[in-house]
Amino acid sequence: MKEQIFQIKKQFLEDIEKVKSLSDVEELKIKYVGKKGIVTQKFKFLKNIPLEERVQVGKLLNDLKDFIVNKIEDLKKRCKGEEKEFIDFWFEGRSRDVGVEHVLTKGLNEIIDILVQMGFEEVSDIENSPEVEWRYNNFEALNIPLWHPAADMWSTFYVEDEIVLRSHTSPVQIRVMSKRPPPLKIIAPGKVYRPDAFDATHSPVFHQVEGFCVDKNITFADLKWTIEEFVKRYFGSDIKVRFRPSFFPFTEPSVEVLVYFKGKWLEVLGAGMIHPKVFEAVKYPFPEFKGYAFGMGVERLVMIKYGINDIRLFYENYKKWLKGF
Amino acid sequence: MKIVYSWLKEYVDFPYSPSDLVDIFENLGIEVEDFYFAGEGLKDKIFACIVRNKYKHPGYDKLFVYEVEGLFGVKKVVASVADIQIGDKLIIALPGAKLKDFVVQSKKFKNIVSEAVFVGEDEIGVSDEHKLMFLPKDFDIERDILTYLGLNDWVYELAPTPNRPDLLGVIGIAYEIKAKTGNEIKFPRVGFEEDIEEIFPVEIRDKKICLRYTARIIKDVKVEPSPLWLKVRLSLCGFRPINNLVDISNYVMLEFGHPIHFFDLRKIGKKIIVRRSLAGERFVSLEGKEYNLPQDIPVISNENDEILALAGIIGGKNSGVLLDTTDILIESAWFDPVFVRKAAQLLGIDTESKRRFERIADLNVPPLVSSRASYLVKKICGGKIGKLNDVAFSRPKKISLTINLKDINEYLGEEISKEEVLRIFKNLSFDIEDKGNEFKVLVPTFRRDIKIEVDLIEEVARVYGYDKIKSSSSYQKVFIGKKVDKKEWLDEILRNFGFYEVKTLGLVSAEENWFGDGLKPVKIKNPLSVQHSYLRTSLIPGLLQVVAFNVRRGENVLKFYERGRVFGAVKKRDLPLEIERISAVCGGIFEKRWDRSERMLDFYDLKSVVDEISQKAGGFDYKEINKDFLEVGIEVLKDGNPIGWAGLIKKEILDFYKIPYKIYAFEFDMENLVYSPHYVEISEYPPVYRHLSVVMPEKSSVKPVIEIFRKCPILVDYYIMDVYKGQPLKEGEKSITFNLKFQSFEKTLSDKEVNSWMDRIISEIKQVYKIRE
Secondary structure (H helix, E strand, O other): OHHHHHHHHHHHHHHHHHOOOHHHHHHHHHHHHOOOOHHHHHHHHHHHOOHHHHHHHHHHHHHHHHHHHHHHHHHHHHHHOOOOOOOOOOOOOOOOOOOOOOHHHHHHHHHHHHHHHOOOEEOOOOOOOOOEEEHHHHOHHHOOOOOOHHHHHOOOOEEEOOEEEOOOOOHHHHHHHHHOOOOEEEEEEEEEEOOOOOOOOOOOEEEEEEEEEEEOOOOHHHHHHHHHHHHHHHHOOOOEEEEEEEEEOOEEEEEEEEEEEOOEEEEEEEEEEEOHHHHHHOOOOOOOOEEEEEEEEHHHHHHHHHOOOOOHHHHHOOHHHHHOO | OEEEHHHHHHHOOOOOOHHHHHHHHHHHOOEEEEEEEOOOOOOOOEEEEEEEEEEEOOOOOOOEEEEEEEOOEEEEEEEOOOOOOOOOEEEEEOOOOEOOOOEOOOEEEOOEEEOOEEOEOHHHOOOOOOOEOEEOOOOOOOOOHHHHHOOOOEEEEEEOOOOOHHHHOHHHHHHHHHHHHOOOOOOOOOOOOOOOOOOOOEEEOOOOOEEEEEEEEEEOOOOOOOOHHHHHHHHHOOOOOOOHHHHHHHHHHHHHOOOOEEEEHHHHOOOEEEEEOOOOOEEEEOOOOEEEOOOOOEEEEOOOOOEEEEOOOEEEOOOOOOOOOOOEEEEEEEEOHHHHHHHHHHHOOOOHHHHHHOOOOOOOOHHHHHHHHHHHHHHHHOOEEOOOEEEEOOOOOOEEEEEEHHHHHHHHOOOOOHHHHHHHHHHOOOEEEEEOOEEEEEEOOOOOOOOOHHHHHHHHHHHHOHHHOOOOOOOOOOOOOEOOOOOHHHHHHHHHOOOEEOOOOOEEOHHHHHHOOOOOOEEOOOOOOHHHOEEOOOOHHHHHHHHHHHHHOOOOEEEEEEEEEEEEOOOOOOOOEEEEEEEEEEEEEEOOEOOEOOEEOOHHHHHHHHHHHHHHHOOOEEEEEOOOOEEEEEEEEEOOEEEEEEEEEOHHHHHHOOOOOOEEEEEEEOOOOOOOOOOOOOOOOOOEEEEEEEEEEOOOOOHHHHHHHHOOOOEEEEEEEEEEOOOOOOOOEEEEEEEEEEOOOOOOOOHHHHHHHHHHHHHHHHOOOEEEO
């Protein structure tokens, strides 16, 4: 019986496709819900059905009848052309429930996409980019002796004396170059950890993107071009960029890159020519091969671009805030 | 470190205005953190004045009215101070002047308006003392008072990089200006006659901690407050003026960037001994802090083993200069950077001295610095200077490097002329031997950062100007960029189902390791707090924190997901396991809206996501399991291998996070989630639909029914149309109605064929559950 009801509905839906005029509608009405209509007939059979099933089938049949009657009324109106459907265009749509991507993911993807377009190969697997690192890869291999105050530039969480939570993504340079011969052009996005208490600009956990390129004939001028190109693509082509000499133990010369944004010079990334000591650690021939490297804080870049004034907001994950991006 | 414009100008000439100098510093790589006018808020607001009249305020017992005259005319000052006399010269501040703690305003005391205030030294930053500034009797009250005070000046707060200890002194910075301008350095005066023959004995017991120690005695000095100029300079540089001796030692340190220490000669004994501490030795610092020393701390002691100072770090209370000091010993030495740094870190002491020694001090300067200090002491405090005892184990050697022009230009990608390079080296005070295209460069000892050839290249680039080097895209090699596949199809599914992506720290507390599921938590040795002392073993704790936070903010629909790594310790001295995971949590309440009624979120809100992922990943199987952290749950399997779990989190855990809702969650390993698109064959033959109602106990699963469906080759799709409870079913029963779609790829199915399959399906189901037709 249920199957039959289903078939009737199917038949009806096929029939209404063929309706062209008001008289067609009348015919349809007679065919289904007239005195001898298909549905009307079925109601008569109801009493033959066992009691325990009768309730359910009866309901289905009633639903079908209501459906057909309503549909026929609609068709009539449409054929008469009397009444247009009323729509309140300012009324809200049906409840929607769509999630959002975290703004950091968005920013990170923007950065990665630009650099990939510029020919960098992304490395972010656990083998080449672990978040828990050998202290050696985090410091010594990068020409940062622990006894030197330069090491204070990277305050670091320790798991054991020889094992740290990486305080920057630069150890990826060591891992990749130790395994692969030059030339290469790599970016390594990832999470880094530093024991800095939370405030508006510091978070114990944040994200960096490391980039490096090694080949013959690479120059400081190439580094400048690469950085300028990246910054322009990320912030817009009219952004003003400045290079301030700086110091990182694993690059020489080193540079701090600043952009002029909303009336202020802001540090956006650090860079430099890869230091010969780093090449020594990974057994690359220098000066036959030279290279540049750079590193940037993702939160910082996203904060500048999207006008976020407090790094803690990223990690609060308040729905309304996340929805804004 | 702060320096002032006029002070720098004493050592080198330059054509830069105070604000131009900021750019010069920045271009040289000396970061300028702050830059301001020393007399900020005081210009044209403070003046010298002479007191013309003084009388008691008629309305107040304790107030006086002073009539003062100066460039500003005549004004009345109402004040409680009584010891100002007619004819005294002082400094007053007019309304609008910004003093240390307040802005001056005129104030009415009954019928008399006080139109200015007398200023104290601390109020204009001359010193820390709250003391009225009386001017000399012969002071010309029309003089520019800011200039007289030394406040008509500019202050630069610089942040030199840690490889440049030479920039922790004004002379070092003058050398940078010399590099830029070529102007010679004007050294401060050091000349004096030695008045007495006395030499103080020094013994360096361990040259590992000290390569050079100079000692000189000065007798019969007079300890007093410093002269105004000295107090002002130190104040502007952020040092508190104390007395002339202490102030001179700080001043000389700021000049040369080399720390220097004065002992009270009468308190130190007969001999200076530089040695390592023995475990358990006691030391009280000049700040009065007591230390129980471990071994190997570098110390200065006397012949009786009394420790007088922690070498290069801080002086002792027992040996410091005080107001009654008459004879001093000047220490100017070179202490080992590693020993100083380790000791200071171990004891938790950070001083200006330590900061300079740990960056490697210049082995060449101790005698010079000692002389400069002696010169200033004699000039300011008087006294008789003794002979210098210079004990040195090693004389500094200049580093010699060879570099050629081609290497420089090839490294930088810029054509810099030979003349330009030579000029830069010369201005940097490097000695150069020009061998045609090759230069031999001798680096002065104050540039401890230059060790190899590329360091010289950096110097050329820096002085030439990074901004002047033309950027170039001439490097021709083509690299093909490549992005890692991060399986973003998972994010897409989650977001489509209303899940918000979150980012959490990944650092959790000890008790939050309950989702570890076999992973051994990795503990951090130096955590910021106990809340963040472990690496997460699961993404769930972070997600539950996010849920709790959003509940507190009044959010009711709590659907979040995170992707990231979890960690598990393997064994000691080995890196822990890192596993990429994706997890989601779901719970809360949908409020009533016009198009839907209120309902609680439940497992099936989460199951939609799991179903969708399953479909895209090639199909999951489920197995009921018990886990410590789950009320009820399943293990999710792909091809028989577990990839994670899903279920309802235990209430006691939710209580810990103060979450008032039931929370359903899943956690999957990323590795085995592989996007497996399956090509959907489209049959040209019509489908046949059938409905099937199965009656089963309320608390039993559709699983056996589905397994039977799967065995039928022409049953291509099915879904659950309805779940029914109530009459005429028995209590504790439910009826589930499936919509079944039969279709063949070979022919139009006949009723008979479909019926025969339906019969088989029904008879199999009947072995487990009842069928309603």
